[in-house]
Amino acid sequence: MESLSETFQNASCRTSGSGPRSVQVLLDALQGEDGGTPSDMYGKGETIERFERKLARMLGKEAAVFFPSGTMAQQIALRIWSDRKGSKVVAYHPLCHLEIHEQDGLRELHHLEPVLLGTEDRLITLDDVKNMPVDVRCLLLELPQREIGGQLPGYAELEEISAYCREKGIALHLDGARLFEILPFYQKTAEEVCALFDSVYVSFYKGVGGIAGAMLAGDADLAQQSKVWKRRHGGDLISLYPYILSSDYYLDRRLPQMARYYEEAKELAALYNDCFGIRTLPEVPVSNMFHLHLSAPRETAERVVAGVQAETGIGLAAYLRETGESACATEISIGDSYRDVPKDELREAVKLLGERLAQANRS
Numbered sequence: 001m002e003s004l005s006e007t008f009q010n011a012s013c014r015t016s017g018s019g020p021r022s023v024q025v026l027l028d029a030l031q032g033e034d035g036g037t038p039s040d041m042y043g044k045g046e047t048i049e050r051f052e053r054k055l056a057r058m059l060g061k062e063a064a065v066f067f068p069s070g071t072m073a074q075q076i077a078l079r080i081w082s083d084r085k086g087s088k089v090v091a092y093h094p095l096c097h098l099e100i101h102e103q104d105g106l107r108e109l110h111h112l113e114p115v116l117l118g119t120e121d122r123l124i125t126l127d128d129v130k131n132m133p134v135d136v137r138c139l140l141l142e143l144p145q146r147e148i149g150g151q152l153p154g155y156a157e158l159e160e161i162s163a164y165c166r167e168k169g170i171a172l173h174l175d176g177a178r179l180f181e182i183l184p185f186y187q188k189t190a191e192e193v194c195a196l197f198d199s200v201y202v203s204f205y206k207g208v209g210g211i212a213g214a215m216l217a218g219d220a221d222l223a224q225q226s227k228v229w230k231r232r233h234g235g236d237l238i239s240l241y242p243y244i245l246s247s248d249y250y251l252d253r254r255l256p257q258m259a260r261y262y263e264e265a266k267e268l269a270a271l272y273n274d275c276f277g278i279r280t281l282p283e284v285p286v287s288n289m290f291h292l293h294l295s296a297p298r299e300t301a302e303r304v305v306a307g308v309q310a311e312t313g314i315g316l317a318a319y320l321r322e323t324g325e326s327a328c329a330t331e332i333s334i335g336d337s338y339r340d341v342p343k344d345e346l347r348e349a350v351k352l353l354g355e356r357l358a359q360a361n362r363s
Helices: 004-010 023-030 046-059 068-086 105-110 126-130 154-167 179-186 191-195 220-232 241-273 297-314 336-340 343-360
Strands: 063-067 091-092 113-116 136-142 170-176 199-203 214-218 279-281 289-293 321-324 327-333
Touching: 004 214, 023 241, 023 289, 046 063, 046 191, 046 214, 046 241, 063 068, 063 220, 063 241, 068 091, 068 105, 068 136, 068 170, 068 214, 068 220, 105 113, 126 154, 136 154, 136 199, 154 170, 170 191, 170 321, 179 199, 179 241, 179 343, 241 279, 241 289, 241 321, 241 336, 279 343, 297 327, 297 343
Parallel strands: 091 113, 091 136, 136 170, 170 199
Antiparallel strands: 063 214, 199 214, 279 289, 289 327, 321 327
């Protein structure tokens, strides 16, 4: 039998909106572009500056700077805030990207010391913020909190956290890698959400679907300082236009679809939650992504999922990670391809998955 990832790739339709990029992503973005338009060069030029102005307006900030990666943008944002506030101590969630995916970059490159707020299984609360050590002068919030299923705080609590930070002079930075994906749930514009934060980072390759790239937005001084730090980090490539053009192209096309992706995520989660040994986190998604938890050992679940995918031609999961002796999980992200999945076939595939998991657990 094919491996889990192979059956996912070979399935006739995929429920996930994310996956390997192809050259077609760039070719589509280049359609209609004037071949005589000068490229950006070392962070300057109309191509990059026009896109930066566009995002600054969209996010309601004075200025924005395009980066090749969010990792670079966020480390630099926290460094700038720490220098401004005169404290090397920053705070964020225990499962923040900076803590678990960046090889201690914040500590090793910028000599900053993180304080981990709350616990791994829940969101940061207002009480957590109020009980931070007094030397914390910068707080990062991730919306949604990806590693716990893409959960979100209520908007009222978010407003309270923002007000408290401003009262205490604490810089509030938004890890908004998936900012555009949460707007349908909050029923807010990007500018309204970002108004609660002093700076914000957004990604262009997740729900947006560009090749790569990120934007850091804030006041004009922060933007100027971040350009200096981007050069120090080696982020000023001679040209970034493939990333910029694909980001701009897909942003315009995917933003109007975010509400549909959100509704489809809720639809799919409901199908899974009706099955034996399957649950989603959150039970009702708050964006276009959620985590799918299976009550079976990973090897057993991989065999079952791969079999259902091969039999039905419906892609359900590209991977499973172990979360316990008899439990595993994966991340589901809804994008354009979900609409192409015949819904009766999808329902049958999900139903079959539940039945096969029940059989495997009985044997």
